[in-house]
Amino acid sequence: DVVMTQTPPSLSVAIGQSVSISCKSSQSLVYSDGKTYLHWLLQSPGRSPKRLIYQVSNLGSGVPDRFSGTGSQKDFTLKISRVEAEDLGVYYCAQTTHFPYTFGAGTKLELK
Amino acid sequence: EVQLVESGGGLVQPGRSLKLSCLASGFTFSNYGMNWIRQAPGKGLEWVASISSSSSYIYYADTVKGRFTISRDNAKNTLYLQMTSLRSEDTALYYCARPGVAYWGQGTLVTVSS
Numbered sequence: 001d002v003v004m005t006q007t008p009p010s011l012s013v014a015i016g017q018s019v020s021i022s023c024k025s026s027q028s029l030v031y032s033d034g035k036t037y038l039h040w041l042l043q044s045p046g047r048s049p050k051r052l053i054y055q056v057s058n059l060g061s062g063v064p065d066r067f068s069g070t071g072s073q074k075d076f077t078l079k080i081s082r083v084e085a086e087d088l089g090v091y092y093c094a095q096t097t098h099f100p101y102t103f104g105a106g107t108k109l110e111l112k
Numbered sequence: 113e114v115q116l117v118e119s120g121g122g123l124v125q126p127g128r129s130l131k132l133s134c135l136a137s138g139f140t141f142s143n144y145g146m147n148w149i150r151q152a153p154g155k156g157l158e159w160v161a162s163i164s165s166s167s168s169y170i171y172y173a174d175t176v177k178g179r180f181t182i183s184r185d186n187a188k189n190t191l192y193l194q195m196t197s198l199r200s201e202d203t204a205l206y207y208c209a210r211p212g213v214a215y216w217g218q219g220t221l222v223t224v225s226s
Contacts, residue, residue, distance in 0.1 A: 048216040094213050099171045101159035
């Protein structure tokens with residue numbers, strides 16, 4: 001199984017601050033079609049997960065451009081510029097390249 | 113607007129069965145593979161099973177293989193998860209989700225306890 005190692009487990013931030021979350025996979029996430037199926041999700045308190053970024057760097061529908069994703073192969077990063085209150089919650093990376101699909105353990109973003 | 117509405121959860125005793133449903137709307141259901149993903153209370157996300165658009169390809173997590181069955185009825189725009197031999201560790205909020213974890217339902221809670 002592909003192990004997704006997500007760091008840090010938690011972040012305490014002030015509104016307006018920028019933060020980054022890392023996600024490393026135990027094997028390459030490049031699929032046979034050449035695409036990389038690494039996604040970033042946000043689960044706000046009491047809500048279902050919502051996809052923010054798909055295929056490493058593509059912004060989901062309606063997602064503010066304060067969110068950006070970079071990376072390749074096995075090493076990926078989510079950056080949030082100018083954190084807003086609505087950004088608080090747990091962030092997950094997810095890979096849907098290989099079965100079984102796997103998720104990072106999550107990064108909890110809290111207000112300082 | 114894409115909508116996924118899960119139902120069928122509840123309290124069930126260990127060893128018993130339960131069948132979950134996910135009603136899809138807002139997109140052409142028969143064109144998409146679908147997934148079940150679960151989240152134990154206070155824990156992270158765990159993929160459970162996937163099914164292709166025509167049911168030709170089906171995959172399961174090792175933790176549920178042989179006990180759970182994923183299926184779909186494209187005429188009814190509905191995804192199913194038949195769960196048998198339930199264990200306490202199956203207690204979770206069960207979500208259906210579109211490919212690429214693009215859209216999620218609100219989840220249905222399954223509690224396995226005596």
